[in-house]
Amino acid sequence: MNLWITLETGLREIAAHKFRSFLSMLGIVLGVSSLIATMSLTNGIERGTKAFMQQVGGLELVTVIGKEISAEMIEFANLSPGRTVQDARAIRASTPVVTEISPEINIGALLSSGPISQRMQVAGAWPDYFGVNRHEIEAGRFLTQLDVDRAAHSVVIGDSILKRFWPNLPAEDAVGRILTINQTPFKVVGVLKVYEREQDKRIREIVKARQQPTSSKSQNRWDPFRRKNESVIIPLSTMFFEYKSGQLPEDSLDSIRLDNLSFRVGDLDRFRETLSKVRNALNITHRGVDDFDLQTREEWFQGMEASISATRLSGGLIAAISLVVGGIGITNIMLASITERVREIGIRLAVGARGGDIFLQILVESVSVAFIGGIIGVAAGFGLIKLLIVIAPSENVPFVSLDSIVISVVFAIIAGVLSGIYPALRASRLDPISALRYE
Amino acid sequence: MALVLLENVVKSYRIGDQEIRALDGINLRIDEGEFIAIIGPSGSGKSTLMHLLGCLDTPSSGRMQLFGRDLTSARADTLAQVRNKEIGFVFQSFNLLPKIDVVRNIELPLLYSGIPAAERRKRAIEVAESVGLGARLGNRPTQLSGGQCQRVAIARALVNRPRIIFGDEPTGNLDSATGEMVLQMFRDLHAAGRTVVLVTHDPDVAAVTKRVIEIRDGKVRREYNP
Ligand SMILES: Nc1ncnc2c1ncn2[C@@H]1O[C@H](COP(=O)(O)OP(=O)(O)O)[C@@H](O)[C@H]1O
Numbered sequence: 298m299n300l301w302i303t304l305e306t307g308l309r310e311i312a313a314h315k316f317r318s319f320l321s322m323l324g325i326v327l328g329v330s331s332l333i334a335t336m337s338l339t340n341g342i343e344r345g346t347k348a349f350m351q352q353v354g355g356l357e358l359v360t361v362i363g364k365e366i367s368a369e370m371i372e373f374a375n376l377s378p379g380r381t382v383q384d385a386r387a388i389r390a391s392t393p394v395v396t397e398i399s400p401e402i403n404i405g406a407l408l409s410s411g412p413i414s415q416r417m418q419v420a421g422a423w424p425d426y427f428g429v430n431r432h433e434i435e436a437g438r439f440l441t442q443l444d445v446d447r448a449a450h451s452v453v454i455g456d457s458i459l460k461r462f463w464p465n466l467p468a469e470d471a472v473g474r475i476l477t478i479n480q481t482p483f484k485v486v487g488v489l490k491v492y493e494r495e496q497d498k499r500i501r502e503i504v505k506a507r508q509q510p511t512s513s514k515s516q517n518r519w520d521p522f523r524r525k526n527e528s529v530i531i532p533l534s535t536m537f538f539e540y541k542s543g544q545l546p547e548d549s550l551d552s553i554r555l556d557n558l559s560f561r562v563g564d565l566d567r568f569r570e571t572l573s574k575v576r577n578a579l580n581i582t583h584r585g586v587d588d589f590d591l592q593t594r595e596e597w598f599q600g601m602e603a604s605i606s607a608t609r610l611s612g613g614l615i616a617a618i619s620l621v622v623g624g625i626g627i628t629n630i631m632l633a634s635i636t637e638r639v640r641e642i643g644i645r646l647a648v649g650a651r652g653g654d655i656f657l658q659i660l661v662e663s664v665s666v667a668f669i670g671g672i673i674g675v676a677a678g679f680g681l682i683k684l685l686i687v688i689a690p691s692e693n694v695p696f697v698s699l700d701s702i703v704i705s706v707v708f709a710i711i712a713g714v715l716s717g718i719y720p721a722l723r724a725s726r727l728d729p730i731s732a733l734r735y736e
Numbered sequence: 737m738a739l740v741l742l743e744n745v746v747k748s749y750r751i752g753d754q755e756i757r758a759l760d761g762i763n764l765r766i767d768e769g770e771f772i773a774i775i776g777p778s779g780s781g782k783s784t785l786m787h788l789l790g791c792l793d794t795p796s797s798g799r800m801q802l803f804g805r806d807l808t809s810a811r812a813d814t815l816a817q818v819r820n821k822e823i824g825f826v827f828q829s830f831n832l833l834p835k836i837d838v839v840r841n842i843e844l845p846l847l848y849s850g851i852p853a854a855e856r857r858k859r860a861i862e863v864a865e866s867v868g869l870g871a872r873l874g875n876r877p878t879q880l881s882g883g884q885c886q887r888v889a890i891a892r893a894l895v896n897r898p899r900i901i902f903g904d905e906p907t908g909n910l911d912s913a914t915g916e917m918v919l920q921m922f923r924d925l926h927a928a929g930r931t932v933v934l935v936t937h938d939p940d941v942a943a944v945t946k947r948v949i950e951i952r953d954g955k956v957r958r959e960y961n962p
């Protein structure tokens with residue numbers, strides 16, 4: 298018997314017993330919708346985490362940190378100049394895989410513009426700083442090599458700085474304004490984008506729509522992007538000449554100690570190899586003194602990824618259990634339906650159906666039930682997620698991916714096949730004579 | 737050529753430690769074009785015999801040959817195929833599927849013989865018209881009278897162009913006028929050259945046939961031509 302007819306027969310049977318079919322689908326509907334929901338939730342968490350990882354610089358970001366010198370090296374400590382611009386040059390020379398490298402000097406300084414003054418952290422940096430820290434420009438431009446070469450009095454500021462000193466000025470109009478840093482005037486050449494979490498963005502949009510002042514509550518919360526938004530960046534050379542030279546007479550731009558040195562690995566497949574090249578280069582500039590280390594985000598990110606997998610697994614397990622329960626439901630109702638249809642099966646056998654035809658008919662029916670249940674489950678899962686977004690907004694907005702739809706429908710079909718096998722086998726083994734006689 | 741050849745066929749059932757011989761050494765030959773009645777009182781073994789002849793079952797011992805093939809110990813799938821291609825059944829209780837309409841009921845055997853949909857439909861309609869059901873194609877069996885139901889069953893038995901047609905008490909559930917009409921249809925089938933075997937306990941039904949085989953206690957008691 299061809300598959301199309303078998304399918305049609307199965308669908309007629311399902312349609313003829315709508316309530317019974319609905320009951321047998323229910324477990325699959327619940328299983329699939331919970332599978333969709335948990336997968337969408339973890340999708341949201343994963344996307345949020347990935348975005349966060351990117352915003353904090355990604356796995357490619359490596360920081361050279363200072364380290365306690367080991368006991369046997371302590372007498373050679375003076376040999377090492379510490380972290381300097383020389384290190385940055387050495388790293389750049391060591392491997393082309395390091396795409397960007399950012400040496401930084403930080404100071405606390407008094408910023409002022411007109412009547413407003415405030416103490417803030419100021420960073421002296423190379424143009425690579427912006428790439429390494431994943432900055433994006435809102436208006437104007439980043440610092441350039443020319444700014445560094447000329448030790449220009451240019452400054453790039455973050456969104457919070459803009460708001461503090463020119464509260465109502467659009468970013469474009471702030472470009473060209475003067476900001477004094479410890480009494481030295483600097484020209485604002487660029488304003489950075491505002492960095493915020495998805496949740497804060499939505500709150501801001503809602504507040505904007507209602508034309509209400511920002512509530513102090515949301516301002517007081519811990520914000521992972523606060524420091525990024527409070528950036529004040531000037532050229533490294535300018536930083537040195539204005540604020541660092543003359544402290545020690547022998548200091549030069551090349552030998553001054555850096556407060557931060559980080560770089561970006563362009564090719565993650567060559568991560569380890571690149572790190573060891575960098576380490577070798579730094580061993581030379583530090584004259585063999587082990588006063589530095591390379592700090593990567595691997596462990597931190599792996600920890601985050603592990604917790605996502607754990608969430609995914611536990612959600613999947615719950616969904617799997619409900620799918621098994623749903624499958625058992627189908628088996629039960631199929632068995633009942635076969636008992637009711639013994640005579641029909643007898644008639645089909647009498648006119649020449651083989652056991653295999655009957656087997657297929659029952660199996661197709663249970664797979665159809667599961668498939669329809671799966672589709673309804675997908676729709677219910679969609680609804681559930683929509684509802685969750687409204688009643689429990691979170692910073693990791695859940696979303697239904699095509700993958701999760703395909704996976705859950707495939708699992709529903711598998712549940713349909715597995716739950717149909719036993720009833721189908723029972724039906725196909727009926728003896729035609731006793732089946733015909735059955736009342 | 738012999739369509740059916742039974743040699744010393746025994747069919748026994750075991751109930752507890754007791755063996756019941758429903759058929760006890762049957763020898764029978766049916767030739768192409770015959771019109772036969774198998775008659776006997778209730779419990780004599782008529783239905784059991786028809787089940788064997790109709791390939792719904794196999795004998796416990798002896799030899800059974802149908803259409804030149806030895807089917808004494810054939811597998812279930814082989815029997816299903818023979819039923820599908822060579823045999824048509826008409827039952828006392830019609831045995832139609834209540835949830836599908838007349839054409840689909842008539843089509844049923846063709847579903848299992850791999851005939852394309854258009855051809856199936858064409859043949860089903862042809863046969864339905866030949867038994868006078870042309871106007872009832874879209875009706876469900878529950879909307880038909882007993883006589884009409886039995887005509888659907890006859891159409892279904894004919895649709896696969898079988899070499900032999902079995903009727904098991906085909907008039908048992910019908911009033912005498914309708915029964916007479918159904919018997920006339922079997923008579924017409926015989927007249928058209930088909931092989932027909934009716935199983936009945938009713939001598940009046942047996943009387944319309946050409947050869948009567950009387951069964952008693954699982955044995956052929958006598959044979960005569962009415
Ligand atoms: N499946 C079975 N199991 C046990 N005994 C059976 C079975 N089928 C038939 N019989 C017995 O075989 C005998 C013949 O039955 P059957 O062929 O139905 O007779 P008839 O159709 O002539 O009334 C009866 O005694 C019946 O009880």
Ligand SMILES: [Mg+2]
Pocket residue numbers: 782783
């Ligand atoms: Mg009987």
